[in-house]
Amino acid sequence: MLTVQSLEKRYKTGDRALTGVSFRVPRGQVVGLIGPSGAGKSSLIRCINRLIEPTGGKIMLNDTDLTRLNGAALRKARRRIGMIFQEYALVERLTVMENVLSGRLGYVSFWRSFFRRFPQTDVDKAFGLIDHVGLSDHVDKRADALSGGQRQRVGIARALEQDPELLLVDEPTASLDPKTSRQIMRLICEVCRERELPAIINIHDVVLAQMFVDRIIGLRAGAVVFDGPPADLSSDALTQIYGEEDWAAMRKEKEADAKDAADADAFETERLERMAEPA
Amino acid sequence: MTAPTRSSPGRTWRRPPALIKSPAWRIVIYGCAAVYLAAAMGSVELDWARISQGLERGARFAEGFLTPNFTTRSRDIWQGMVESITMTVTASVVGILISVPIGIGAARNIAPFPIHSLCRGVIAISRAFQEIVIAIVFVAMFGFGPFAGFLTLSFATIGFISKLLADDIEEVDEAQAEAIRSTGAGWWQIVNYAIQPQVMPRLIGLSLYRVDINFRESSVIGIVGAGGIGATLNTSMERYDYDTAGAIIILIIVFVMLAEYSSSHIRRWAQ
Amino acid sequence: MPVAPRNGQRVWTRRTHAAEWTVWAGWFALAVLFVLSWQVMNERTIWAFVQDAPRQGADLLSRAWPPRWDYVDNLWRPLWDTLNMATLGTLLGTALAVPTAFLAARNTTPSAFLLRPMALFVIVSSRSINSLIWALLLVAIIGPGILAGILSIALRSIGFIGKLLYEAIEEIDETQVEAVRATGAGRSQIIDYAIVPQILPAFAGMTVFRWDINIRESTILGLVGAGGIGLQLQSSLNTLAWSQVSVIFALILATVIASEWVSSRVRRAII
Numbered sequence: 023m024l025t026v027q028s029l030e031k032r033y034k035t036g037d038r039a040l041t042g043v044s045f046r047v048p049r050g051q052v053v054g055l056i057g058p059s060g061a062g063k064s065s066l067i068r069c070i071n072r073l074i075e076p077t078g079g080k081i082m083l084n085d086t087d088l089t090r091l092n093g094a095a096l097r098k099a100r101r102r103i104g105m106i107f108q109e110y111a112l113v114e115r116l117t118v119m120e121n122v123l124s125g126r127l128g129y130v131s132f133w134r135s136f137f138r139r140f141p142q143t144d145v146d147k148a149f150g151l152i153d154h155v156g157l158s159d160h161v162d163k164r165a166d167a168l169s170g171g172q173r174q175r176v177g178i179a180r181a182l183e184q185d186p187e188l189l190l191v192d193e194p195t196a197s198l199d200p201k202t203s204r205q206i207m208r209l210i211c212e213v214c215r216e217r218e219l220p221a222i223i224n225i226h227d228v229v230l231a232q233m234f235v236d237r238i239i240g241l242r243a244g245a246v247v248f249d250g251p252p253a254d255l256s257s258d259a260l261t262q263i264y265g266e267e268d269w270a271a272m273r274k275e276k277e278a279d280a281k282d283a284a285d286a287d288a289f290e291t292e293r294l295e296r297m298a299e300p301a
Numbered sequence: 302m303t304a305p306t307r308s309s310p311g312r313t314w315r316r317p318p319a320l321i322k323s324p325a326w327r328i329v330i331y332g333c334a335a336v337y338l339a340a341a342m343g344s345v346e347l348d349w350a351r352i353s354q355g356l357e358r359g360a361r362f363a364e365g366f367l368t369p370n371f372t373t374r375s376r377d378i379w380q381g382m383v384e385s386i387t388m389t390v391t392a393s394v395v396g397i398l399i400s401v402p403i404g405i406g407a408a409r410n411i412a413p414f415p416i417h418s419l420c421r422g423v424i425a426i427s428r429a430f431q432e433i434v435i436a437i438v439f440v441a442m443f444g445f446g447p448f449a450g451f452l453t454l455s456f457a458t459i460g461f462i463s464k465l466l467a468d469d470i471e472e473v474d475e476a477q478a479e480a481i482r483s484t485g486a487g488w489w490q491i492v493n494y495a496i497q498p499q500v501m502p503r504l505i506g507l508s509l510y511r512v513d514i515n516f517r518e519s520s521v522i523g524i525v526g527a528g529g530i531g532a533t534l535n536t537s538m539e540r541y542d543y544d545t546a547g548a549i550i551i552l553i554i555v556f557v558m559l560a561e562y563s564s565s566h567i568r569r570w571a572q
Numbered sequence: 573m574p575v576a577p578r579n580g581q582r583v584w585t586r587r588t589h590a591a592e593w594t595v596w597a598g599w600f601a602l603a604v605l606f607v608l609s610w611q612v613m614n615e616r617t618i619w620a621f622v623q624d625a626p627r628q629g630a631d632l633l634s635r636a637w638p639p640r641w642d643y644v645d646n647l648w649r650p651l652w653d654t655l656n657m658a659t660l661g662t663l664l665g666t667a668l669a670v671p672t673a674f675l676a677a678r679n680t681t682p683s684a685f686l687l688r689p690m691a692l693f694v695i696v697s698s699r700s701i702n703s704l705i706w707a708l709l710l711v712a713i714i715g716p717g718i719l720a721g722i723l724s725i726a727l728r729s730i731g732f733i734g735k736l737l738y739e740a741i742e743e744i745d746e747t748q749v750e751a752v753r754a755t756g757a758g759r760s761q762i763i764d765y766a767i768v769p770q771i772l773p774a775f776a777g778m779t780v781f782r783w784d785i786n787i788r789e790s791t792i793l794g795l796v797g798a799g800g801i802g803l804q805l806q807s808s809l810n811t812l813a814w815s816q817v818s819v820i821f822a823l824i825l826a827t828v829i830a831s832e833w834v835s836s837r838v839r840r841a842i843i
Contacts, residue, residue, distance in 0.1 A: 071483050094487075101485030111480035115498035119584055124494050128485020135490050138586040145584045161584075177480075184484055341656040345718050355714040362713060383612060390609040394602070429825055433704065433792045437809065437817075442629045444621030447613045521702040524796065528616065531705070538708055546709075550701065557700035 023048050023084060024070070024188055024220055030078030031065050031244075039065040040244045043079070047188075050218035052211050054231035054252070057241035058264050063224040066241065067190045070222070071103045072096060083188060101128025104181030106210070108193035110173040112165040112180075119161050121176050122148045125183030144183070151179040155209065171202035178209060182217075189214060189221035196226060203227070207234045228260065229273060365543030366550065374537065374545045381533035382552065385519040388450040388529055392519075393512045395451075396458025401504075403459060404466030410478075411470060411492065420463065427460025436522040450527035454515045461514070465507050466500065473499045502568075509564035516560055520553050636818040643816045647804060647823055653718050654800035654827070657793065658786040661725025666779050669730045673737035679749075680741055680763065695738070698731030703789045707798040716797035724798060725786050732785075736778045737771065744770045776842045784835035791824045 024047040031040040039062040047053055055063050068074040070081055072088060081088040083102065091099050104125070112121050126144045127135055134140065140148075152158060155175035165173060174194060181189060191210060195203035207223075211234045214221045225231045231238060232252040240248030240255075240263035248259050257270065321327040371378065406412045407420035432453055439449040473496055481495040523531025530549060537545040587595070621628075674680045676691035706724035714720055744767055752766040794802020801820060808816040 073479055073483060097485040097487060099485070100483055103483070105480065105483040107476060107480055109476055111474075111476035113477045113481065113495055113498050114474075115501070116494070117586075120494075120586070123584075124481055124486070125484050127481065127487075127490045127494060132487060132489040132493070135486075136493055140584075142583070145582070148584070149582050180480070180484070190483075337659075341660055344653060344656050345660070345722065347719065348715060348717070351715040352719075359713040362709065384616060387609040387612045387616075390605055391613055394606045429828065430821075431788050431792065431828075433795065434821065434824065437805075438632070441632055442625045444618055444624075446617050446621075448617040448622055451613060517700065517702060521704045524704060524708065534705065535708065538712055541712075550705070550709075553705075554697050554700040558696055561696075 023082075024222075025080075025082040026070070027080040027082070028078070029066070029069060029076055029081065031062070031069055031074065032077045038244055040069065040076070043241075043244070043246055045239060045246065045249060047220040047222065049220055050215060051237060052214050052221045052223065052235045054235035054238045055222055055224045055241060056226070056228055056231055056238060056263065059226075061241040061263075062244040063241055064192060065244075067105075067192055067222055067224050070188075070190060071100050071105060097128055101184055102187045104184045104186030104189045106174070106177050106181050106189070106191040106194050108196050110165075110170070110177045110197075112173055112176055114166040115164060117162050117164055118152065118157060118168070118176050119148060121165055122152060122179045122183050125180040128184065148179070148183055151182050155179050170198050171206065174198065174202075174206050175209070178206075178213070182213065186219065189219050191221060191223040191225075193224055193226060195230065203230060204233075211235070228255070362543045362547070365545075366547035368544060369548035369551050370542075370544030371548045371552075374533070374542070377533050377536070378530070378545070378549060378552065381523070381530035381549075382556075384447045384450075385516065385523075385529035385531075388447050388454055388519045388527075389512060389516045392451050392454030392458060393508070393515050396455040396515075397462055397508050397511070399455070400459045400462035400466065404463040405470065405492065405496075407463055407467035408470035410473075410475075411488075411496065420467070424460050424464045424467070427456055428464065432457050432518045432522055433525060436525050436527045440526040445526045445528070447528035450519060450522050450529055453522055453527055454518060457518070458511055458515065461511055462504075462507055466504055469500045469503050470496055506568045509567055513557065513560045513564055517553075517557060632814060635812075635814040638815070639818040639822065640813075640815040641819060643819045644823065647801060647820065650794070650799075650801040650804050651823065651827065653721075654790045654794075654802075655787070657718055657721040657725055657798075657800055658783060658790040661722045661790070662729055662779065662783045662786050664722065664726035665729025665782070666733055668726065669733035669737060672730060672734045673741060674763070676734065676738040677741035679744075679746070680767065691734075691738075695731045695734040698727055698729075699735060700731075701728070703728035703786075704793065704796060707793045708796045711797040716799070718799035721790060721793045721798035721800055724793060725790055728789070729782050729786065732782050733775075733778055737775055740771045740774045741767060773842055777839050780835045780838045780842070784831050787831040788828050791827065 026046070027044050029040050029043040030038075032038050043062075043066060045053075055066065057063050065074055069076040070088065072091070076089055079089070083099065086099055088096075088099055113124065116124070120138070123138075123140050123144060125148075126140055130140060130144070149161075152161060155178055157172060157175055157179075160168065160172065165176060168176065177194075189210070194206055194210060198206060207230060210221070210223065213219070223231070223235060232255060235252060238248065238250065238252050238255055239246055240259065242263050247262050248255070261267070321330060403420045403423055406416045407424055409417055412420070435456055436449060436453040439452045443449045443452065477499065478491060478495040481491050486494060519529045520531045520534070523529040523533070524535050526532070530553065534546060534549045537543075537549065585592075672691050672694055675682070675687045676695060678684070678688070681688040681691070703724045706727045707720055710720040710724050714723075748770065749762060749766040752762050757765060790800055790802075792802045792805070794800045794804065795806050797803070797806075801824065805817065805820045808814075808820060
C-alpha cells in the first residue's frame with residue numbers, strides 16, 4: 023500500500039511541479055496517471071523513489087516513510103520499488119541477462135555484482151521472468167540488438183527482478199507502435215494483478231489507459247483534478263485536465279488508429295504468408 | 302492557389318557573405334588580417350646563400366632517405382628503439398591506471414564537488430605544458446635516460462585520458478544511470494553497471510590512441526635528453542650521418558603505421 | 573553459450589570458459605610486457621640520480637625562484653616570431669593539405685590505384701614525424717631561423733588536417749552529391765556545391781584547432797635552432813640560468829592559454 027500525503031515539489035528555478043498531491047494506492051491496484059505535458063507526472067513518480075527530492079509532504083510505502091530515508095536505507099527502499107522507463111533506459115551495451123540481473127543490484131554486494139556472480143536463486147528468477155516476457159531466445163543478446171517492444175519487455179523483467187512492492191511506470195508506450203503498446207500495457211497489468219502489486223502508470227494515451235487500468239488520476243499544473251474509475255472520465259473531466267478539445271473526435275481517431283494497427287497486422291500476416299508460398 | 306511562375310527581369314542575386322555579415326566589420330577584419338600577414342611575411346629573414354647551400358645538403362639527405370643505412374649504427378638504433386618502446390609501454394600502463402580514477406573523479410555528474418575540482422585541477426596542470434617542457438624539467442631532476450622519459454609520458458597521459466574520459470562520463474545517457482539507481486544500486490554498482498558499459502569502448506579507443514601518441518612523443522623527447530630513439534636521431538644528425546638518420550625516420554614511420562593499424566583493429570574488435 | 577544447464581539448474585555466467593580464459597591471458601600478456609619493459613628501463617636508469625631527485629628538484633626551484641622578470645623584455649621579439657611561425661605554418665600546411673585530402677578521400681580521388689595511396693602515404697609520414705624532428709632536419713638543410721620553423725610546422729600540419737579532412741569528406745551525405753550530380757554538374761561543380769558546404773564548418777574547426785596546437789609546438793622548435801622563443805629557452809638552459817627559464821615557461825604558459833581561449837571561442841562561433 024502506497025500513501026502519498028500533500029506532496030510538494032518546487033524546483034530551484036522556482037517552478038512548482040507539485041502542489042499538495044495526496045492519494046492512496048491499495049494492493050493490486052493499477053493507477054493511470056494522466057495529464058498534459060508539464061503537469062508534473064514525471065516529477066510525481068520520480069519523487070516516490072526519490073530520483074527527485076520532494077520539497078514537502080510524506081510518502082509512505084507500507085510502514086516506511088520514504089521522504090526521511092538517506093544513504094543505505096534509501097537504497098534498501100529503492101530496491102522495493104520497481105521502475106519502468108519511457109525510452110526503456112536499458113544499459114544498451116549489456117546483455118539482456120545482465121540488464122535483468124541489474125534488478126538485483128540493491129541486494130548483492132559490489133564485488134558479487136562486479137564479477138557477475140549472482141546467487142543462483144536470482145539467476146533462476148531472471149530466467150523465469152525472461153521466459154515470462156517471451157524473450158527466452160535472446161538471453162545473451164545485447165540490449166541494443168533488440169526491437170522497441172522487446173526492449174520494454176526487458177525493462178519489465180528488470181523491474182520485476184527486484185521483487186518490488188510497488189511498480190512505477192513512466193510512459194511505457196511512448197515510443198512504441200499501437201499494437202505493441204497494447205501488448206506491453208496488457209503485460210504490465212496482468213503481472214500486477216497476478217502479484218497483487220500496486221502500480222502507478224504515467225501515460226499520455228488516455229484511451230489506452232482507460233482500456234487497462236483500474237483507476238485514473240488526472241493531474242493539472244501539479245494538482246490532482248480527477249480521481250476515479252476510468253468509466254467516470256467524461257469529456258468534462260478531460261476538459262478539466264487538458265483544456266478545451268474535441269474529445270469525441272479524439273476517441274474516434276483512436277479507434278481509427280486501432281483499426282489501422284489491425285489492418286497493418288493483417289497486411290503483415292498476408293505478406294509473410296505470401297513470402298512463404300513457393301514462387 | 303499559387304501564382305504561375307513568371308520571370309522577373311532585372312532582379313539580381315548575389316551570394317550573401319559567408320562569415321561576417323556587416324560590411325564595415327568585414328573590411329576591418331580582412332584589412333587587419335592582410336596587414337598582419339604582410340608583417341609576418343616581412344619578419345621571415347631569407348638568407349638565399351645559406352638556402353642554396355642547404356639545397357645541396359637537402360639532396361644528400363634525400364639520398365640518405367632513399368638509401369637508408371641500418372647497419373653501421375645498428376646497435377645504437379636497436380638500443381634507442383628498445384628504450385622508446387620501453388618508455389611507451391611503461392608510461393602508457395602507469396598513466397592509464399592513474400588516469401581512470403582521476404577521470405571518474407573529474408566527472409561532474411558522479412563525483413562530489415571538492416573531488417571534482419581537485420581532479421580537474423590535476424588535469425589542467427598536466428595539459429598546460431607540452432611534453433618537451435615537462436621532459437626538460439624531469440631530465441634536470443632525474444638525470445638523463447629513459448626514467449625521465451617514462452615520467453614525462455605518464456604525466457602527459459594522465460592529462461589526456463582523464464580529460465577525455467571525464468568528458469565522456471559527463472555525456473553518458475542519464476536514463477540508463479537513473480534506471481540502475483532506481484534498482485537501489487550503490488555508487489560503485491552504478492559506475493560498474495551504468496557508466497562502465499557506456500564509456501568502455503571509448504576508453505579502450507583512447508588508451509590505444511594514447512599508446513600511439515606516446516610512441517611518437519618518445520621519439521622526440523630524446524632530443525632534450527630523455528632517452529629513446531630521438532636521442533639516437535639527434536646524435537646522427539649532429540654527425541651529418543644522414544644515411545642513419547634516414548633509416549631511423551623510416552623506422553619511426555613504420556612503427557607508427559604498425560601501431561595505428563593494429564590499434565584500429567583492436568578498437569573495431571572492442572566495439 | 574554462457575547459459576549452461578547444470579544439475580537441472582540453468583547456470584548463467586557472463587562469458588564462456590574459453591572467452592574467460594582468453595581475457596585473462598590477454599591481461600597476463602600485458603602484465604608480462606609491462607614487467608619486461610620495466611626491467612629494461614631499470615637497467616638503463618642510474619638510480620642514484622633518481623634518489624637524488626628531491627634534492628635536485630629543490631635546488632632547481634631555489635635557482636628558478638624568484639624569476640628574473642626583467643628578462644621578459646628580451647622575449648617579445650622571439651614571441652612575435654613564434655606566433656608568426658605558427659600562423660604562417662598553419663596557412664601553408666592547410667593550403668597543401670586540402671588538395672592532398674581530396675586526392676586521399678575514396679569518393680573524390682581521381683585515381684584510386686595511384687594517387688590515393690600516394691596521398692595517404694604523404695599524410696601518414698607527415699603525421700608520424702613530430703614537428704620537432706622536421707625542424708631538426710630542416711635546420712640542418714636550410715639553416716637555422718624562422719623559415720625552418722614555418723616549414724616544419726607546415727609539414728606536420730599536412731598530415732593532421734589532411735587526415736581529418738579526408739575522413740570528413742568520406743563521411744559526407746552522398747544523397748546531396750547525387751542530387752547535384754543529377755542536375756548535370758561536372759566534377760569540380762559537385763565539389764563546390766555538394767561537398768564543400770558539408771565539410772566547411774568541420775574544416776574551419778580543424779584548422780583553428782591545429783593553429784592552437786601549432787602555437788604550442790612552435791614555442792619549443794627553437795630548441796633545435798628553428799627560431800622563436802625556444803632559442804631563448806635553449807640558451808638559458810645551456811647557461812643553467814633557471815631564473816630565466818622560469819620566466820620563459822610562464823610566458824609559454826600564458827601564450828598557450830591565450831591561444832586555447834581564442835581557438836575555443838572561434839570554434840564555438842563557427843559551429
